[in-house]
Amino acid sequence: MARRSKIHVGIEIGTSKTCLVVGEVKPDSAIKILGIGETKSAGVRKGEIFDYAQTRACLSDALAKAEDAADVEIGSVYLAVTGAHIQGVNHRGTYRLPDGEPVVGPEHVEEARTIAREVHIPADHVYIHPIIRNYWLDGLEHSTSPVGLFGKTVEADFHVVHGIGTRIQNSIKLVREMPLEVDDIVFSPIATAQMALNRDQRERGALVIDIGGGTTDYALYIGGVITASGCIPVGGDHVTNDIHLVTNLPFSKAEQLKVTEGDASGDPARSVGTARLHDDRGFAEVEVSRAVLNETIRQRLEETLRLVLRQLPDGAVEAIGAGVFLTGGTSLMRGFDELAYQVFGRDIYRPESPEISGIQASFRDPRYATAIGLIRYALIVEAERVSPPGFFGRIARMFWPLGN
Amino acid sequence: MISHSRASRQIVDPASVKVIGIGGAGGNLLERIALDGMDAAGLLLLHADARVLASCVIPEKIHLGKSLLKGLGAGGDPELGEKAALEVEADLRRAMKGQQVIFVCVGLGGGTGSGAAPVAARIAREEGAFVIVLATMPFAFEGKRRREQADVAIRELSALSDALITFDNNRMGELVLAKQGAHDAFAASDRIVCESIRSIIRMVTRQGLIHLGLDELMAALGDGRSHCLFGCGTAEGKDRSSTVLRQALASPLLDQGTLLKKADTVLVHLCGGEDLTLLEIELIMQGLQKFVPVDSNLLFGATVDPAMGPSLRLTLISSLPEGSVEFASRESLASAPAFEPSPPESREREVEPIFELDRTPVVTQPSPPVEADLFAARSVELDLAAEPDRFESFDAPAEEHHLEQEAAAPLKPAVSTKPWKKSADSQAGEQQKVKLTVKASGAQSELSLDSVPRGRFEGENPNVFEGEDLDLPPFLRKKK
Numbered sequence: 109m110a111r112r113s114k115i116h117v118g119i120e121i122g123t124s125k126t127c128l129v130v131g132e133v134k135p136d137s138a139i140k141i142l143g144i145g146e147t148k149s150a151g152v153r154k155g156e157i158f159d160y161a162q163t164r165a166c167l168s169d170a171l172a173k174a175e176d177a178a179d180v181e182i183g184s185v186y187l188a189v190t191g192a193h194i195q196g197v198n199h200r201g202t203y204r205l206p207d208g209e210p211v212v213g214p215e216h217v218e219e220a221r222t223i224a225r226e227v228h229i230p231a232d233h234v235y236i237h238p239i240i241r242n243y244w245l246d247g248l249e250h251s252t253s254p255v256g257l258f259g260k261t262v263e264a265d266f267h268v269v270h271g272i273g274t275r276i277q278n279s280i281k282l283v284r285e286m287p288l289e290v291d292d293i294v295f296s297p298i299a300t301a302q303m304a305l306n307r308d309q310r311e312r313g314a315l316v317i318d319i320g321g322g323t324t325d326y327a328l329y330i331g332g333v334i335t336a337s338g339c340i341p342v343g344g345d346h347v348t349n350d351i352h353l354v355t356n357l358p359f360s361k362a363e364q365l366k367v368t369e370g371d372a373s374g375d376p377a378r379s380v381g382t383a384r385l386h387d388d389r390g391f392a393e394v395e396v397s398r399a400v401l402n403e404t405i406r407q408r409l410e411e412t413l414r415l416v417l418r419q420l421p422d423g424a425v426e427a428i429g430a431g432v433f434l435t436g437g438t439s440l441m442r443g444f445d446e447l448a449y450q451v452f453g454r455d456i457y458r459p460e461s462p463e464i465s466g467i468q469a470s471f472r473d474p475r476y477a478t479a480i481g482l483i484r485y486a487l488i489v490e491a492e493r494v495s496p497p498g499f500f501g502r503i504a505r506m507f508w509p510l511g512n
Numbered sequence: 513m514i515s516h517s518r519a520s521r522q523i524v525d526p527a528s529v530k531v532i533g534i535g536g537a538g539g540n541l542l543e544r545i546a547l548d549g550m551d552a553a554g555l556l557l558l559h560a561d562a563r564v565l566a567s568c569v570i571p572e573k574i575h576l577g578k579s580l581l582k583g584l585g586a587g588g589d590p591e592l593g594e595k596a597a598l599e600v601e602a603d604l605r606r607a608m609k610g611q612q613v614i615f616v617c618v619g620l621g622g623g624t625g626s627g628a629a630p631v632a633a634r635i636a637r638e639e640g641a642f643v644i645v646l647a648t649m650p651f652a653f654e655g656k657r658r659r660e661q662a663d664v665a666i667r668e669l670s671a672l673s674d675a676l677i678t679f680d681n682n683r684m685g686e687l688v689l690a691k692q693g694a695h696d697a698f699a700a701s702d703r704i705v706c707e708s709i710r711s712i713i714r715m716v717t718r719q720g721l722i723h724l725g726l727d728e729l730m731a732a733l734g735d736g737r738s739h740c741l742f743g744c745g746t747a748e749g750k751d752r753s754s755t756v757l758r759q760a761l762a763s764p765l766l767d768q769g770t771l772l773k774k775a776d777t778v779l780v781h782l783c784g785g786e787d788l789t790l791l792e793i794e795l796i797m798q799g800l801q802k803f804v805p806v807d808s809n810l811l812f813g814a815t816v817d818p819a820m821g822p823s824l825r826l827t828l829i830s831s832l833p834e835g836s837v838e839f840a841s842r843e844s845l846a847s848a849p850a851f852e853p854s855p856p857e858s859r860e861r862e863v864e865p866i867f868e869l870d871r872t873p874v875v876t877q878p879s880p881p882v883e884a885d886l887f888a889a890r891s892v893e894l895d896l897a898a899e900p901d902r903f904e905s906f907d908a909p910a911e912e913h914h915l916e917q918e919a920a921a922p923l924k925p926a927v928s929t930k931p932w933k934k935s936a937d938s939q940a941g942e943q944q945k946v947k948l949t950v951k952a953s954g955a956q957s958e959l960s961l962d963s964v965p966r967g968r969f970e971g972e973n974p975n976v977f978e979g980e981d982l983d984l985p986p987f988l989r990k991k992k
């Protein structure tokens with residue numbers, strides 16, 4: 109591959125916003141964010157499109173803004189998908205070498221990988237990622253392909269992400285109508301993790317929770333490999349809706365109150381008195397008891413985090429060494445880190461985004477974590493082409509069966 | 513109103529209908545029928561194995577080959593099965609005497625079924641009954657020999673019976689989800705057979721507004737050497753006319769109605785309560801027109817049965833000439849070659865290519881083109897260029913919903929409590945009826961919280977996750 113800078117674009121069609129991030133990958137793999145195009149999303153609910161025409165309008169608007177900001181013409185993109193229908197499962201394929209063949213050959217590894225990828229998924233689901241976690245040779249873990257080693261049994265451990273085919277196709281169709289080419293689709297938390305975690309953190313064990321407008325996506329890395337990923341269809345929209353339902357305020361006020369006054373920490377000291385919203389003339393038009401407001405927010409977010417906790421495999425939380433990384437718009441909620449600490453009992457961080465240059469203001473914001481993560485994902489896919497294969501993976505593997 | 517008797521028309525007395533199950537598969541089916549309750553029809557089990565006979569709930573049974581086989585099965589040999597049946601010919605004749613319609617349910621390929629079914633069909637015919645044979649073809653993996661035995665038996669049965677309906681076990685995988693047990697698959701397949709028997713009985717035993725009789729049934733089923741298409745649905749509520757049609761077409765034997773395109777005779781039977789309106793009939797027929805060729809012979813019948821209450825029931829029966837059905841091939845996921853138990857020339861009767869059988873019968877959706885898409889997509893992870901569904905998009909529900917629904921697949925045709933969304937309908941029409949009691953926590957919270965306002969998420973499907981509706985504020989939920 110020619111070593112020159114390359115432009116990658118990540119699209120996230122989120123519940124609250126649609127954003128395109130244009131990033132330039134320098135020959136030394138440094139990333140520079142050239143521009144961001146963002147619009148408020150319409151027609152997306154809980155991470156899934158319910159009004160196709162509106163979403164298309166939003167996307168074309170965001171695209172125009174991004175092209176304008178970055179001053180490039182966008183041809184192909186990486187697309188983040190999410191939704192409660194998408195789930196990740198771990199699956200291990202075991203292949204016993206035939207008698208008389210003491211050395212592991214590429215075909216044996218390939219066979220183990222094929223077996224591992226054959227997860228029983230519902231008929232209407234399709235694979236999004238089969239991500240190789242590691243190999244095992246006679247019970248010993250190998251992080252790279254054991255081709256050429258002596259052994260009897262090869263095992264390949266995969267994390268397979270799958271979701272409902274037609275819904276994913278519709279997201280792709282939307283992007284293609286722009287018209288843009290889709291280089292690859294990526295499950296949102298996996299993209300986010302590319303941005304949020306560095307190798308060391310993955311090695312030590314880290315959980316990324318991207319709590320956005322309509323969904324809460326999570327990805328757990330333990331020992332350097334992805335161990336669990338998934339999506340819970342709850343997000344900031346639900347918090348607003350809860351405030352609306354509990355206090356009977358209109359949505360716009362509920363949203364404003366959530367952003368300006370809400371606190372999720374559960375600290376009684378911050379739940380004293382009333383929260384007020386003032387109108388243009390300085391009169392208090394909305395008054396809500398802080399105790400009720402904060403409790404509504406807190407219960408929602410606590411439940412969401414506990415749902416994430418419940419989805420994780422047994423003993424996974426104890427294995428998290430580096431900590432829990434919170435991103436997404438809703439993670440900006442005051443007191444959210446304290447709440448997360450109460451739930452997980454691990455160090456809570458907001459991810460730093462190192463090794464990225466560009467307009468600081470844009471990528472410091474956790475709301476862009478997924479879209480920027482897509483650029484890093486693209487970089488990795490481009491760089492090793494073979495290893496975390498999305499889509500070209502299989503084709504690539506045909507040419508490089510020895511890869512990994 | 514002037515009343516006149518139409519009894520001379522071909523109304524069959526329900527008491528003179530008999531369902532005969534032969535062999536293991538037939539026995540299972542009869543048990544299913546007995547559990548579901550069959551209106552007035554008599555049940556008779558023919559089996560060679562004394563242990564099975566002893567443990568079976570069917571009251572009327574005949575032990576085949578008591579002296580020949582000494583209480584054991586036929587051991588997969590149709591000749592033994594036939595001899596065993598001939599040994600008790602007098603008993604069989606006695607049991608079938610005076611019956612107007614006899615259903616012979618049999619799983620072909622084994623010894624008792626393949627051997628005894630032709631004998632039973634012949635005797636039934638000789639006793640003057642209208643004989644309808646419902647035969648289940650063996651799985652492809654059962655091997656060439658059993659398939660050949662089944663083919664021989666089918667040839668005999670097609671000559672001996674008035675109507676022959678075959679069900680292919682290879683398509684059983686499409687009835688249930690991949691995750692479900694084999695038991696569910698068999699139960700679903702039994703349910704379909706059972707449902708078809710029930711529909712036919714209902715059709716021929718009830719006085720119809722527009723009557724359909726055995727002659728129309730024969731016309732629709734063709735000469736017995738054809739591939740049977742069958743679908744039925746039951747629904748109630750406002751849009752019941754469209755729901756029943758959708759359910760009926762969702763039958764795996766119809767492939768979303770695509771197979772009807774080639775049918776030249778289609779029997780349509782509609783059964784409703786006293787509130788059945790002409791408009792509904794019109795709507796259904798209009799909807800159906802899209803699926804059948806314009807010049808096809810539509811045999812339409814309608815029955816008003818007060819016992820139906822507010823529900824409406826649609827039965828579609830048709831047949832295709834042998835060999836005209838090509839199912840979209842299910843590419844195996846496995847790179848290993850699937851076994852190919854019989855060469856193509858032995859696929860005389862069953863048109864589904866045998867090599868299609870997956871190692872895992874994972875296919876649930878009854879629309880093969882879609883399947884093919886998905887499977888293709890599976891092999892290249894996801895085909896970005898894949899066309900959107902050719903069919904109405906089945907907006908498949910979350911996994912839990914599927915499972916819940918499957919778990920709720922009823923034993924009794926409990927009337928469904930509300931019109932089902934299309935999304936849930938991709939299963940066999942039979943499985944639509946849901947017993948609320950089985951539907952576990954999801955349904956309950958849905959019911960109890962129905963009156964609660966949901967704000968922004970008003971009117972959406974409840975966002976049920978681990979039994980709780982996540983769209984409702986935990987603040988309110990936890991207080992209760």
